[in-house]
Amino acid sequence: MSAAHWLSASQIASAYAAKELSPVELVKALLERIGKLDPKLHAFIRLDAEGAMRAAEQATAEIAAGQSRGRLHGVPVGIKDIIDVAGLPTTGHSKILVDNVAKADAAVIQKLRAAGAIVMGKLSTHEFAIGGPSFDLPFPPARNPWNPDHHPGGSSSGSGAGVAAGLFPLALGTDTGGSVRNPASACGIVGLKPTYGLVSRRGVFPLSFTLDHVGPLTRTVADNALLLDVIAGHDPADPGSAATQARGFGRFLDRGVRDLRIGFVRHFHERDLPAHPEVAAALEHVARVLEAEGAQVHTVTLPALTEFAGINRVILCSEAWSIHAPWLRERPGDYGQLARRRLLPGAFMTAGDYVGAQRRRGQVIAEVEDRLRDYDVLLCASSMDPSSRMDDPDETARTYPRQARTPFNVTGHPALAMMSGLTQAGLPVSVQFVGRYFDDATVLRVAAAYERATGWHKKKPPIG
Amino acid sequence: MIVERAAVDPIVIALAKAAGLEKALVQFPDDVAAAAAQALNNAGAVKVPTDPAAEPWPPMRAGIGL
Numbered sequence: 269m270s271a272a273h274w275l276s277a278s279q280i281a282s283a284y285a286a287k288e289l290s291p292v293e294l295v296k297a298l299l300e301r302i303g304k305l306d307p308k309l310h311a312f313i314r315l316d317a318e319g320a321m322r323a324a325e326q327a328t329a330e331i332a333a334g335q336s337r338g339r340l341h342g343v344p345v346g347i348k349d350i351i352d353v354a355g356l357p358t359t360g361h362s363k364i365l366v367d368n369v370a371k372a373d374a375a376v377i378q379k380l381r382a383a384g385a386i387v388m389g390k391l392s393t394h395e396f397a398i399g400g401p402s403f404d405l406p407f408p409p410a411r412n413p414w415n416p417d418h419h420p421g422g423s424s425s426g427s428g429a430g431v432a433a434g435l436f437p438l439a440l441g442t443d444t445g446g447s448v449r450n451p452a453s454a455c456g457i458v459g460l461k462p463t464y465g466l467v468s469r470r471g472v473f474p475l476s477f478t479l480d481h482v483g484p485l486t487r488t489v490a491d492n493a494l495l496l497d498v499i500a501g502h503d504p505a506d507p508g509s510a511a512t513q514a515r516g517f518g519r520f521l522d523r524g525v526r527d528l529r530i531g532f533v534r535h536f537h538e539r540d541l542p543a544h545p546e547v548a549a550a551l552e553h554v555a556r557v558l559e560a561e562g563a564q565v566h567t568v569t570l571p572a573l574t575e576f577a578g579i580n581r582v583i584l585c586s587e588a589w590s591i592h593a594p595w596l597r598e599r600p601g602d603y604g605q606l607a608r609r610r611l612l613p614g615a616f617m618t619a620g621d622y623v624g625a626q627r628r629r630g631q632v633i634a635e636v637e638d639r640l641r642d643y644d645v646l647l648c649a650s651s652m653d654p655s656s657r658m659d660d661p662d663e664t665a666r667t668y669p670r671q672a673r674t675p676f677n678v679t680g681h682p683a684l685a686m687m688s689g690l691t692q693a694g695l696p697v698s699v700q701f702v703g704r705y706f707d708d709a710t711v712l713r714v715a716a717a718y719e720r721a722t723g724w725h726k727k728k729p730p731i732g
Numbered sequence: 733m734i735v736e737r738a739a740v741d742p743i744v745i746a747l748a749k750a751a752g753l754e755k756a757l758v759q760f761p762d763d764v765a766a767a768a769a770q771a772l773n774n775a776g777a778v779k780v781p782t783d784p785a786a787e788p789w790p791p792m793r794a795g796i797g798l
Binding site for chain 1: 744747748751752753754755756759760763764766767768770771772774775776777778779780781786787788789
């Protein structure tokens, strides 16, 4: 058996079944690792060691008594700190909410608890999932386990850093402009933004109602499907929740990609935002690997990234302003500068700007839908650059918007980012796969085939 | 040390006051000015449909359930 901290969720379940490991033993091992590594990674805002141990003791007793609750029973999970966990603070990594204690579990936490998962604590984020990485907040920003001098991506920074560092096997993040897929890309793991409406956002602090998604971050594709199976489902209390019974997201993982049609959106990284050479080379390699596995890969065209980004920003800023206006008016100094600068533009958007963006949104959705009538999955870049140094805010500001994730917040299609290689400097680079509405299973199928063919998931950051 | 700041455009000041941002204007005038410029850039990047029949994407609904 591998070291306990590198086990996947499915390996953990097998180890429990074989009585080679118990939830108490696993949580103790992870708490020890967190104690050793988190002082330099800052993945946690609030570690709930006592709550995790109590849950581990309960899971150990239940499993010993043969009362299995499923494949996540006794499996630890970290939670981004804009998702409510009853009794723990939901701060949004902000001074504004530093004393805010959640009264109830978010819908996704209720589902995780019902499945027997163990909540380890609350994780670093960019302030309100938009303002970071920042050093003027109540908690330090998370750092990248591949090189702690580098940014781990965001806004689900602690989720990405903690999963990649082996602090927990699973994490939840949120994604409004790419915030699950960015840390997955920077930290060399798997991050899925599910189809809009597939996962309830009840109990999640909103950033932008029509762009927000909750999604899983994991070290393997199979674990991603497993976690999605648990958190997906219709929730009448979430106005954006879809009336879908879609389940079994891992049912195609072993099928490979033979005869699948994959559209390669090359202009995103070749023309719209020319990518770092190592990112571009890795993307070409992904296409060759999938062709070698039997897929048909053809170049396709979508609207330009600048268009998607403009639509995303107008909608995001307008909706976020309607949430943050009272605090921006009365407590502007309690925001970090990045969040303040990224939220204030909403004050200057007009109703016409917002409706115009939503009208154009309908058109770009139709264009992506057209491509997805001909292709099962789209392949494209996620980040155009390896992650920047934490002490270089100019480079972070330059590289942060150089990405191809926002298009699929605008359209709502499922989109997954995963590792596609390492740079010569030892930093992960990434690829993104995008699928049809509610066909998250086929996105995961392609990702699983790529993972099997390349084995990038076996690479671990050099942190012990 | 007194830091000289570029004067904020009077139109931006008027819009910011209309939005209730008096405190931000006093404490963070550069952030307010940068936000106004950002808003203009973002809105200008959207090709709003010229077809009057092009309706907005229905918020809170993507595709249909299976």
